[in-house]
Amino acid sequence: MTEALPLVSIVVVTYNSKAFLLETLESIRAQGYPELELILSDDGSTDGTVELCREWLGQHGARFQRALLLTVPENTGIPANCNRGARAARGRWVKFIAGDDCLTPDGISAFIHAPKPEALVLQTNAEIYRDDFRPQSYLGKFMPRPRTGFFSLPAARQHWALKYWTFLCAPAVFFQRALFDTLSFDEQFPRIEDYPFWIAVTGAGLPIRYVETTSVKYRLHGGSVQQHGARRGYPALQQDVSLTHRIRAKYYRETRCARLYHQALLQTARQPHLQRLGRWANVAAQRLSVSMLLRLR
16 A cells, blocks of 8 residues: 655745745746645735735645745744744645745655655755856755765764854755744744754754755845845854854853853953953953863763
């Protein structure tokens, strides 16, 4: 007897995505996989994105086992938008996709039928393009490098490695719906949903694994959140670095302690007769961080 195909929930997260959204939706409708649920989660768009969603669902919503449009009156940030979509999903698997990316042809079917390790979070490959999806705009493919070995590590080691680098490509990740019964995206950081979530997942003892298939076409363009810092220049890049430090300080105890120690030293060094403390405050904080990290490994 043939095993029933699992329902896959595709959650399209949008915010002022009208310029690219139709291409995204058509790539989902063109999937050969039959058991699809479509959830459009909009985060207070003002450019006609919601109206486009309603019109498109009226024409093509019947293609899906279930189709749903979620809206809010004001922008709440990427993590909150993802959380709304995750809570509404009913499928065994959940696939988030931004309103400016596209699924590869039969990308969902290829994932479902590919050999998969037991894990609640699975990374696949992504094709990367600049501005549009023409062949001449192709930049390359995200594929985990075997020499890093990140996806074969136990969860504790992955959690430690994520302190220093992000090894995942969020647009090409699949989640089991059961994961969101216990975890959610961190709404404290409204501009970024993926990095804090990888840290939280591995910190909960859940490993992230890899499936050798390509599921998404990822678009880089001037209006994307990922290109925001590069477009605005050095001040925005400084903000991005500060955001990364704040995320690490929240999730890693040794980083949080070193940061507090550093702040205390700098505060003390503002006293005129203690100016010299400021010269070695950074060095002392770094040594403390390394010392505590070695103890926790």
